[in-house]
Structure formats: structure tokens, C-alpha cells
Amino acid sequence: MQKLQAIADLLTEVKTKKPLVHHLTNYVTVNDCANIVLALGGSPVMADDAAEVEEMVAIASALVLNIGTLNGRTIDSMFLAGKRANRLGIPVVLDPVGAGATTLRTATALRLVQEIELAVVRGNIAEITALAGGSAQTRGVDAAGPCADAPGIAAALAQKLGCVVAVTGAQDVVADGSRIGLIDNGHPILARVTGTGCMATSLVGCYAGVTRDYFRAAAAGIITMGLAGEKALAALAPDDGIGSFRVKLLDQIDRLTPEEFIQGGKYHEA
Numbered sequence: 001m002q003k004l005q006a007i008a009d010l011l012t013e014v015k016t017k018k019p020l021v022h023h024l025t026n027y028v029t030v031n032d033c034a035n036i037v038l039a040l041g042g043s044p045v046m047a048d049d050a051a052e053v054e055e056m057v058a059i060a061s062a063l064v065l066n067i068g069t070l071n072g073r074t075i076d077s078m079f080l081a082g083k084r085a086n087r088l089g090i091p092v093v094l095d096p097v098g099a100g101a102t103t104l105r106t107a108t109a110l111r112l113v114q115e116i117e118l119a120v121v122r123g124n125i126a127e128i129t130a131l132a133g134g135s136a137q138t139r140g141v142d143a144a145g146p147c148a149d150a151p152g153i154a155a156a157l158a159q160k161l162g163c164v165v166a167v168t169g170a171q172d173v174v175a176d177g178s179r180i181g182l183i184d185n186g187h188p189i190l191a192r193v194t195g196t197g198c199m200a201t202s203l204v205g206c207y208a209g210v211t212r213d214y215f216r217a218a219a220a221g222i223i224t225m226g227l228a229g230e231k232a233l234a235a236l237a238p239d240d241g242i243g244s245f246r247v248k249l250l251d252q253i254d255r256l257t258p259e260e261f262i263q264g265g266k267y268h269e270a
């Protein structure tokens, strides 16, 4: 309970400090990521040209690198932005979208984790397994196979990279070198809307912009998404479908209070 309280406190921090979260992200879910950051209480900015990323990241509280629609131009920009963020002590959060699905995605994600000092990596089990050097079933950007040992894989990768690793799925895992947090919020319907993973990563970026405790920041972001998903589902009217769920998800992020966070958060440490 005390641990959940400390995680929930970050929601107030975000609303007070309004962190600017610089994204280099994909063109599928970019608008969802911008809106989710605003709904939580932060400020999003999306900028990916090499001529401006170093200047933009210098005024940001956190940097999100999302390789969902990577290309030669944006890959170069990600390294420029990431290295500048590292020099300035600005936390970098990576979403290795589709790592394991193609050689370009796997190789780029591996180069990013090797060359950029990351605060958090957040991905599904297929992506995190690919980063850990294993092979998992993927269907493009989605994990397609059963989850072997998510806590073990996350903890080993966190230790190897020296950063926080978050794996989402039916049960979410957050690991650093010594702790493993397990999160049982969420609902399978979240996987039926594109961008819920990307948005979870953007939420982690917001929280990482207000604390140096990136383990707590990652847990806060993942709990926020899971809890909002549960509340959005509960708020659906009988005739509502997946489109209404997507809208209600944003409503619930906007309305989430620290009290609801503590009441509904399903978090424990292994």
C-alpha cells in the first residue's frame, strides 16, 4: 500500500510540474500519444528532424523514442536526440515497436539500447524477448505467442542494460536490477485498440519527467493505462463498441485521481 501510494503521488507531480515530453514516434499513433500526455497533465511535442531534435530535447523533461514507423531519417534523429538527452541528464524512454519482426527493427532497437543510456524500455513480451537476444512469436507489432517467463526476462535485461524494463501483457512486469513489480490492472480489450502500448510508453515518459525514480515512473505509467482501461470499459453503454472505448480511455486518463489510483491499482512486488 505504501509503495502504491508513492507511485500514485507521481500523478500529482505530473499535474503540478506539467513535464514537456519530446517524442520521436510513429505516424500511426502520434496523435493518441500527444493527447494522452495532455490528458495526464503533461505537454507533448513531436519533432523528428535532425535539424531540430537536439534543440528541442534540451528544453524537454523527458524524451520518448518509439520506432513504430522507423526510417533512415528518423533513426539518425533518434541517435542525435538520445545522445543529447544523455549529455543533459534528460531521461530517455524507448518503445522498441516491432523488435523481433524485421531485421531493421531488431538491429535498430539493439543499437539504441547499446548506444543510448536509457531510463526505461517498455515493450510487449515479443519485443523485450528480441532485445534480450531470444526469439519470440510476433505478428508485426503485436506479441503473438504465450509468455514464457516475463519477470525473469525483464529482470535479466534490466540488469544487463542497467535500466528499468517494463513488459506489458495480461500481467505487466516492471524490473530494475533488484526489484520486480507486478501489475494486474488492464483488460484484453486494450489490445484491440492500436496505440495502447505506445500510449503506455508516453505515460511512462510523463512520469519519468517528474522523478529520478524511473522504476516508480514505469510502474505509474503502466498502472495508469491499465486502470483507465478498466474504467473505460465499465463506462461503456450497451450500444458502445471499440471506438467508444478508445475515446473513453482518454476521458478516464483525464479524470484519474491519486485516490482512485490507490483504490484501483493492483500492484505488488515479487
Ligand SMILES: Nc1ncnc2c1ncn2[C@@H]1O[C@H](COP(=O)(O)OP(=O)(O)O)[C@@H](O)[C@H]1O
Pocket: 123, 124, 125, 141, 142, 143, 168, 169, 170, 171, 172, 185, 186, 187, 188, 189, 190, 191, 195, 196, 197, 198, 200, 222, 225, 226
Ligand atoms: N490480455 C490482457 N489483459 C489485460 N491487459 C492487457 C492485455 N493485453 C494488453 N493489455 C494492456 O494493454 C496495454 C498495451 O499493452 P500491449 O498490448 O502489451 O502493448 P503493445 O500494444 O505495445 O503490444 C497495457 O496497458 C497492457 O497492460
Ligand SMILES: Cc1ncsc1CCOP(=O)(O)O
Pocket: 026, 028, 029, 068, 069, 097, 141, 193, 194, 195, 196, 197, 198, 199
Ligand atoms: C500498427 C502499427 N504499425 C506500426 S507502428 C503501429 C502502432 C503500434 O502501436 P501499439 O504497439 O501501441 O499497439
Ligand SMILES: [Mg+2]
Pocket: 097, 098, 123, 124, 141, 197, 198
Ligand atoms: Mg507496441
